[in-house]
Amino acid sequence: MGDFTVIEKEVERVKNKIIKKVVVSRTEAQKENLFLKNMFAAFLSLSSESFRASNELIEKRFTDWAVDNAHRAIECGLTLERILEQLDKCNEAFWEATSDVVIEQNISRDKYIKRALYVGSMLNNGIHSFTLAYSNLYQKKQLNGKKITLKMSDLILPITEKAGVLPLVLDLNTQQICIPLKEIMEKVLHERLQMLIIDLSGIQKINAGTVNELNKMIASLSILGVNIMLTGIQPATAQSMLKLEKNFSDVTVHSTLKQAVQHILV
Known part of the structure; x- marks a missing residue:
């Protein structure tokens, strides 16, 4: 080299x-x-x-x-x-x-x-x-x-002019994933993002309420014309999604964030 x-x-x-x-x-x-x-x-x-x-x-x-x-x-x-x-x-x-x-x-x-x-x-x-x-x-x-001071929308990290990453994190107080939908949608519109990678690598387990909120967020962003990718789904999370009959079959899924980013950059 x-x-x-x-x-x-x-x-x-x-x-x-x-x-x-x-x-x-x-x-x-x-x-x-x-x-x-x-x-x-x-x-x-x-x-x-x-x-x-x-x-x-x-x-x-x-x-x-x-x-x-x-x-x-x-x-x-x-x-x-x-x-x-x-x-x-x-x-x-x-x-x-x-x-x-x-x-x-x-x-x-x-x-x-x-x-x-x-x-x-x-x-x-x-x-x-x-x-x-x-x-x-x-x-x-x-x-x-x-x-x-930290907002969930602050975590949307631009990786290109039209694409960003949102790492979902667990609230240690409630053991829930905080998904302020309005705030996230406003950020996506403000940044004019066309693609958003939602990274779940920091989540070991997920409950029914969170799965439903995640599904709601994906549906809402899709209506805005934003393409969604999911990455970092852990085995326990995948099993929970299957039990709840939420496999997100219409969403592109990559095992790692690195793979998703490479897909966007190619």
């Missing part, structure tokens, strides 16, 4: 410029500013390394990045919406930088696209892992009586 070394060097060269453009500094929040700059710097470095490093190493490093920064984000009191918004811009800037290098260095387009599909899935998985880690920490903070 020698050709991709130049991509890594170029991203490192323009990294500070990208971060300066992406991070909206606030004079009264120096700690937040420093955290965001370090978080995005690590994200860009990992992203560029993904072109040449081994798949196993990059997957582990992105997971570590996600968990570590979720903890730090909670400590800084940063909202998930703010981080994801700026992280999305950082992601866009990364791909602009890599595409420029491909043209300038005359790198094989086929070779670049083949590797870029994998790199793209790693970036999206990393962002998704961060979202889930943040959500879990948020729930734990709630149990400890500490309030953090």
Whole structure:
């Protein structure tokens, strides 16, 4: 993967410029500013390394990045919406930088696209892992009586201009999955999403009420013209759905989020 070394060097060269453009500094929040700059710097470095490093190493490093920064984000009191918004811009800037290098260095387009599909899935998985880690920490903070502002619609993560991911999480207080339908529909309309991946990998069990709410959400979004994909269905969840005669046969199902993202990007 020698050709991709130049991509890594170029991203490192323009990294500070990208971060300066992406991070909206606030004079009264120096700690937040420093955290965001370090978080995005690590994200860009990992992203560029993904072109040449081994798949196993990059997957582990992105997971570590996600968990570590979720903890730090909670400590800084940063909202998930703010981080994801700026992280999305950082992601866009990364791909602009890599595409420029491909043209300038005359790198094989086929070779670049083949590797870029994998790199793209790693970036999206990393962002998704961060979202889930943040959500879990948020729930734990709630149990400890500490309030953090987070809406379910904040968890809709854009992966392309027209597609997003919604990871459903369990409310530790009620042991139910919170599905505020109106809020989610407003977010989807606002973002003009045409496709939404609903990820259930964080749900081990599901009850009849939640299945019905999930079915209602899928039906409502479908009426809006949104194509739905389900991912990460656990064995116990699948059995519950079958018992309730809800197999979502008219919805595309992928075993993992990675597969669904690859399906969209291809």
